[in-house]
Amino acid sequence: MAVGPDPQQGDGRFFVAWLHIVAPKGAVPTATSTCACGRDRSAVGHRKVLALVEDHTAHRDACPLRNSSAGRNAA
Incomplete structure (x- = not known):
């Protein structure tokens, strides 16, 4: 039996921030x-x-994990 690629392996993306809202009626x-x-x-x-x-939402632009100086220089 041949072993295929791991179906759980991601594409390199990962979650950085979470917003959880609870608003029961x-x-x-x-x-x-x-x-x-x-x-x-x-x-x-x-x-x-x-x-x-x-x-x-504003934190997206200020977060050091999303906006590293290395990422800005590469663009």
Whole structure:
């Protein structure tokens, strides 16, 4: 029996940041923003969760794991 390639082997991409939002109907929403660079923030309530979503999105441009100087120089 021949052994084929490992089907679990990825394409080199990996998750760096996670945004987890819980908003049950009729309850107070909560959110957590986590990044592999060490950033870990949370929010409770509609306005604070919306602000955290914006902050999480803005972090993409500032994260040192996504925007290393080596990556900018190679482009």
